[in-house]
Amino acid sequence: MLVALPLLLAAADPQTAAPPVPPAPAEEPQAAPDAGQDIVVTARRREERLQDVSIAVAVLDEKTLTDTGAFNVNRLQQFQPALQFYSSNPRNSSINIRGLGAPFGLTNDGIEQGVGFYLDGVYVGRAGASTFDFVDVERVEVLRGPQGTLYGKNTTAGAVNITTKAPSFTPEAKIEVSGGNYDFLQIKGTASAPIIDDKLAVRVSVSRTSRKGTIYNVASDEYLHRQDNFSARGQLLWKATPNLDFRLFADFNLQNPLCCVQYYARTGSTQRPLNRQYAALAAALGYAPPSTNPFDRVTDLDASINSRQEMGGLSLVANWDVGPATITSVSAWRYWNWLPANDRDFIGLPITTISQNPSRQKQVSQELRIASNGKSRLQYTFGAFFFNQTINTNGSQVQGPAASRFLIAPSNPNSNNPAVLNGLTSTNTISFDNTSFAVFGKLNWEVLPKLHIQPGLRVNYDKKSGSYVAVVTTGTGSTTLNADQRAVLAPQSYAPRFSDWNVSGDVTLSYDFTPDVHAYATYARSFKSGGINLSGLPLDAANNPILSAQTVKPEKVDHFEVGLKTQFLDRRLTVNLAGFWTEIKDYQATVTNGQLGVIRGYLANAAAVRVRGVEWDTSFRASDRFRVYFNGAFTDAKYTNFKDAPCPPELSGGTTVTGSQVPSAPGTPGGLSPAFCDISGQILPGISKWSLSYGGEYNIPVGGGEAYIGYDGSYRTKFSSNPSRSLYTDISGYSLSNFRLGFRKDKLNVFAWVRNAFDQHYFELLSVQSGSTGLIVGQPGDPRTFGGTVSIGF
Template identity: 30%
Template sequence: MRPLTSTCLLALLAGFASGAPAQETSATDGGTAGLDAIAVEGTAESESEPAPRQADSGPATGLAEVIVTARRREEGALQVPVSMAVVSGDDLAEAGLFRPQDIQQRTPGMTVSVASPRLTQYTIRGLGSTSQNDGMESSVGLFLDGVYLGRQGLSMFDLVDLDRVEVLRGPQGTLFGKNTTAGALNIATKLPSQTYEASIEGSLGDQDFRQARGSVTGPLVDGVLAGRLTGYVTQKQGQYTNRYDGSDLNEQNRYGVRGQLLWTPIDSLSARLIAEYGKQDETCCVYPLIVYRDAVRARDEFMEYERASLNPYDRQADADTRTHSEVEQKAVSVELNWDYAEAQRLTSITAYRHWTAKPTSDDATSLELIPETGIANDHRQFSQELRINIDDERYNATAGLFYLYQDLTGDERNILGKDIGGWTFGGIIRQALPFATVSNFGPVLYALIPPATLDGMRIDTDTYQKSHSAAAFGSVDWHLSEQFDLTTGLRYTHEWKDAGVLRTRTGGCPNCSVLAATNVLTPLGDLLGIDLRGATFDGLLDGVAGGDYERYTKRDEGNFSGQTALSYKPNDDTNAYVSIALGYKGGGINLGATGDSVPPTFKPEKALSYEIGLKNRWLANRLRTALAIYQTDVDDYQALTFDDEQTLIPNPRQINLLNVGKVRLRGAEAEAQGIAAPGLLLRASAAYNDAVTLDFPNAPDVETRQNTRDLSGETLYNAPRWTVSTGAEYSLRLREAFELYSGLDYYYRSGAWATVEHGEGSYIDAYDIVNARLGLRDAQRRWDVSAFVRNVFDERYLAAIYALYGVGDYGGTAGDERSYGMTLRFNFD
């Protein structure tokens, strides 16, 4: 299915609706929420809908106002000189979009790749950073209820009971600040309320899909203390079949709970306490080999091993050991808002988060090559933000201080099996002697290197990083006249990082090989002053699995970021703006073993962006449009390269970091949403992005495994040129007591490279997805029953590609196939 098909579908739906009975709609007045009413971060006091939806009753006037906190205060989205996409939590829930990677279907310009919770990657306008190396932080700033999330994996929870999601495109270097060279994702949950409300919903579907979600809120002490409790459970059978034992892999099994207290003892003071717990305990995550080099093929052929299908859409894996992912997250935050003077507010956000990820997998075969592998992470962070907001007739000002402490440890383990010697060295033999196999040549090989030599050998790589980040920032929106506003903002950030890498090789039976006799050359060479380790069996093992390695590195640096924007508002329904923004992401430390061509540290990433935008409301706010044109120049973009140690078992594979000299992003974003007919709401948005690596002479080379390939002038990876999202919602009132509603959503993404080196087989082809739903509810929305179909046309597409054994060997995860089910909701008040 392609964009033309989507246009036809929406046209048919619009034509059907044009003759339907009218449904009345209402609008919320625009404007900015002032400081006279206390509201905590991320939620409008007016409780207006944060995304364009139609209300149940009232005069047919227009769309609800979109309230955002993109400038750390509540205001209408039209007032903000930033290109953004905003989706309400209710819209996400009704569309059945509950995972963070689902957000991209409503926010063109952003892509989310999730091979596993730990290997999560966000990009905006083609700019983003992988989580493969723990030393690299995201280029997209992630925020939950005003709290910065230090790792991309911390965002991997179900989206439930949300107020809205804001995607801010381009550098947000002043108020969000840390690591927002690409943009920011700002998630806001719903507030506790002094009015009793409760909701519960359950969903059942094919593939054994089961989900329960609910929330309850209300007063604990009238007028003073309110609470809110939210929970969810999601389960779904795995979409991959393990050829080895017939089990299902890549299942979903997660649950979470969030509790809140909102204390408002006086009109000028509020305190919000949030405590969260979430856990994923899943048979996950495999991304089987889909493309591999001749060297790996020769190894398989020597062992007389035939892999599971290389076609990712056959959804086959072959694993003879446990595949498992356990992720746990605990968090608590306190937000205080105090109106200490007229139109002046002090805000404090204090937060602590603890995230652990414990993945276990094998070598993607039923051979005993590496029966157990995985990188376990333990991440703890503490953050404190203190800021003041001042509203004046002449200006709006924000100033503040920010501090973040992160303590991250990593434990990579690779336990070798009895077949690794035959597979590794047999492959070399097979390339020289095409007839050689384990049957006819194995006895000779195993006489030299018996299977027991490497069986049980363990390679542990322990890493840690402690980092401190401190920042001071300020921003002023000057009201130059009734039509012109000037925004100026500046932030200084300084970071201190202390990291260590320790790798050890233990176990196995190195002396079981007759070649171990060569180890006497090492002390002999020491006596002669010559390094002879490379000629010994220990040296050979270093070249197979990696030897002992130890490094401790410190780094500290600081830099400025900021923004200047000029807005022209000839009337209440128009905002034309031009802006210049400077983004900064600190440099870091490679948390992996590095060789000669990859330094232990990498430079900071800097982005300079120019943007021109126009936002409008039309036809008494029955139509809203937005257009932005931009160019962003990035210096020293942080990207992955491979471990340049020439090991035969390249692990940790493509994991080290380098800086791409210059990257240019150039494109446009357009959005429109409106009431096309009574009861019919249409939306359409598209993003075009031309992302190019202008200066990249040191790119990884698939053939030589050296940083010698010149990709200057080539397309940046993970940067689709086109992303499109369209949709229609139609509702029909039946005898004043019931409401029939339907929805149709369409998402298109053009093709893009999935890895920095553009290796053959690492390209994700264009794809599009159609989701549909049909439901019935009572007029007061006390109950709701609906049916859904996701990926209606069963589109085949790749959700993620990663280097598996080394550069040129790629594993891929197929995207969700067609699914269907039903949802039942109840609302109480």
């Protein structure tokens, strides 16, 4: 916040302040994306008409968020086909755009996000800290493609930019209450008022969400996957002078859900000996899951389950209009505390009784920008950005009495001795320090009437350091391990380091054929910083960590894109198209293997990846009574060169081939497994080839207001849920349908809704039980929910 001090002093000294100019309004009225009016966005760090921005960007305004129930990032993906959000729990969350951003799978703290998440101009350093409920949001912008020359943190895949409403100098208030099945209750309230007329205003917002879980645990007699969220935000707006204003933000969020669980979905044959695969092991212990149909939504997990997290922060945003340009300072401090409990064996047997990595994160950031004002032929944005993040984790993994039978070969007498592994504990102490600094800038030069060239440049420095120490003790507390114990949990201690400078840039050519037809072509060369592995390393034949896997190389991205933005019929019809081709060298992938000592998978570089596709955003307002939209994305995402990848489950668990030996056919119990697999040409995980969103609304005048009926649907084709594709972990395509029926008048809106109306059975993700047992576990999506919402403003 020190950078804002010179601006504060300038406000206090009228001799140093710039000459007064008419200020921009604190709140620009926002039209709905389908209203056929001008939509104002800040995607390029200045207020602009959406259709004039040479970026593939989509906008969801407050009305759309309320009507569709999109109250967090997870629900946004149903309305933005190019956006993917995956979460096995809040910490293990990833936001991807066009299939890129963060490696699909469990989170590794030592890497960067490829999709930047911004809250009122503040970069949020972890996707897990973006899982709060939206409250008092003015708009959400989803920017697709590299944005590093416009945004403080380098974002090679895109950005999600959330803007909340500013304090108002006219008193106002709003309350929104929603209720539904599964005891769903959500209450949102906001109020704003002036403290000093035209000088100081305040805005306060709160949100409370609760819902009974959708999955019943017969072991604990409780419902899992519940929602239990609280959010509060406060703002002060001080207009120090007509050309200088400050916004001070404070927010606090607490989530305490009993989530997130994965449980029995199916089984598949591996190359582990048949008597060491799931069916035989479960039979030997007399175990059967409560149901083999995952959509019965019952489980018997016998370990504690929770995903408690607390997050919040303070930020100060200053804007100083000096006439030809505006200087902006964004100073922020944020924190995120994570306290989980998981059942990592995924079944009701005491194999792994504790698996948790509670962590504490703090970040400070400072961004300083100067952006030109007005509509001159040469416009510019220049900025500097500093970011520091620390994470400290103290975790543990504890094996139970059933671990010996599951994890030790039956031919070994110790497999029948529960004491060998019972109580075997790995205590993990993990630390991470991440410092980043960058200067960046972008020009928009109208070289000829209607023809613009927009070059951008970024110079970036990243430094990461960490420590991973795993101390393993037996059930009696001894650190002396036998071979069987060490094969399950091996001590590890290493201190990875990474630092690097890089230069990236982009150039866009755009042409305004008419005020409503705009075309552009972009080339971007960008980098995603290298990373360090902080979830444990794979082991060699002697069960020692492979230290060469401590770090991963930076990603090098070449991105090409062409786009066309058009409006017709008095701007009632909008058709925006984008085609893109992205080549990535040294793609950072989260990979897994059959070892138990690597709790969360580890990072590796795939030599080359290619993502290409076509997207469209269309809407049509046929009249004031009827509107429709249809958005879609075709995405072809593949590993083009990944020859040393870990193998899928059907090729894992057997004796590793040596010399001239030939691996057995997939799924051959007791067979020979390759040391690694060539998965070149296979699809990237987590991305569907086709994703669509569509819907509309029809209204009729009633009693001075309007009655309306609305529909929102989404569809996606099958996708892989494992870094190395397996038929066992492919998730079938599915469609979701949401309906609403209501009445609105002035500031009153009352409607009933049903989501997943046809009770579609689908998985959000599938995972493989470690140890190559062949058990596939899944996390099902929400069943049909229904309820009503009342919203009223004052």
